[in-house]
Amino acid sequence: MFLCTAKSKNYLHFAFAAARAMFYVAEWSTKMPEKLARTSLTTRIKEVGLTTDRSQLPLFFWGALLILCGLSIYLGAILFSMARLALNLGEPFRSWTVAIVWYSGVPTTTGIILVALDLALLLPAKRRSGLQKSLPPVVDREVIVALTAYNDSKSIGQAVTDFRNHPSVRRVIVVDNNSSDDTFQIAVQAGAQVVIEMKPGYGQCVSRCFKEALQEDGDLILLSEGDMTFRAYDIEKFLAYIDHADIVNGTRIVEQLREYSTQLSTFMYYGNFFVGKLLELKHLGRGTFTDVGTTYKLARRASLQRLMPRLNPEVNLEFNAHFLDMALAAGERVVECPITFHPRIGVSKGGNVNNRRALKVGLRMLAGLCFGWPRKQAS
Numbered sequence: 488m489f490l491c492t493a494k495s496k497n498y499l500h501f502a503f504a505a506a507r508a509m510f511y512v513a514e515w516s517t518k519m520p521e522k523l524a525r526t527s528l529t530t531r532i533k534e535v536g537l538t539t540d541r542s543q544l545p546l547f548f549w550g551a552l553l554i555l556c557g558l559s560i561y562l563g564a565i566l567f568s569m570a571r572l573a574l575n576l577g578e579p580f581r582s583w584t585v586a587i588v589w590y591s592g593v594p595t596t597t598g599i600i601l602v603a604l605d606l607a608l609l610l611p612a613k614r615r616s617g618l619q620k621s622l623p624p625v626v627d628r629e630v631i632v633a634l635t636a637y638n639d640s641k642s643i644g645q646a647v648t649d650f651r652n653h654p655s656v657r658r659v660i661v662v663d664n665n666s667s668d669d670t671f672q673i674a675v676q677a678g679a680q681v682v683i684e685m686k687p688g689y690g691q692c693v694s695r696c697f698k699e700a701l702q703e704d705g706d707l708i709l710l711s712e713g714d715m716t717f718r719a720y721d722i723e724k725f726l727a728y729i730d731h732a733d734i735v736n737g738t739r740i741v742e743q744l745r746e747y748s749t750q751l752s753t754f755m756y757y758g759n760f761f762v763g764k765l766l767e768l769k770h771l772g773r774g775t776f777t778d779v780g781t782t783y784k785l786a787r788r789a790s791l792q793r794l795m796p797r798l799n800p801e802v803n804l805e806f807n808a809h810f811l812d813m814a815l816a817a818g819e820r821v822v823e824c825p826i827t828f829h830p831r832i833g834v835s836k837g838g839n840v841n842n843r844r845a846l847k848v849g850l851r852m853l854a855g856l857c858f859g860w861p862r863k864q865a866s
Contacts, residue, residue, distance in 0.1 A: 631708050634660065714832055716750075749829065751828065
């Protein structure tokens, strides 16, 4: 009995130590220690993508990470044991295997405790807080469309025409990320308002899209891409959801709505779903999330204005995950909407080029969700 009690105390101490360690690692990941010293604790917590409200602590998220860590250690012990048996190794390798298996239970048990605490004590309050916010109905339902483009001369004209022909579209803006082909000229000929963003990077291009759209009249801003992977007829779906949300994020996860041959491979499909579920666990009770990589989303003007100071345009291909994480941390109501997904026209230049590049983007998403996103440089 005493031994069990001592072990339980050790597990609890480990849980609190792990929570503190996660925040310290998040601070370190900003790579700006000299500025951290001059920043308030509240500001630093917000930049990591967390909240200062104790009832909103992501215990389930931390617990899930610890469980994954424990299972990984356990799997490592099994593989180590198999190698030991194959090589017919005795002591001390056998004792090492037993120790690794035993200690794998420490993060696993701690994670289970954190998950149970979140479900039993915090989840009801989290769900209530997400529903307390009342949203006014959107009266002006015409949208300002902002398209990202980089060397999309083969598709940008079709994309602009598709969105301009939709009855709910007021204006189409194309942000050309300093293309080397005829993207700019073709977009202008198709009737779009075109601007050039000289700073390279997906995050820079999306941020410029938001800035340009916010200068226009209209309460709704639609972000999409100029490669024809998304189509204008899905706007009706976004508009059906917008009265219930600040941001409606498109999801490509519905099998029946995506074409068979797209740049989204099976590895990317399930990897994207996995990161989406981690985002959901981090902001448990705030929504259901299955796609953190899609560009196609609709936002209310007021919500976007609140978010812009929190977004870091230097975050590159993982910017959409950064956007959703910051939006949920800021208390914005985010709802997913199933959308159609089509093969792109032209050559892919983003995170879907191949599985290797997608893995790198996915790992940066995981790092951002777990340890905090890079801090926005002072201008």
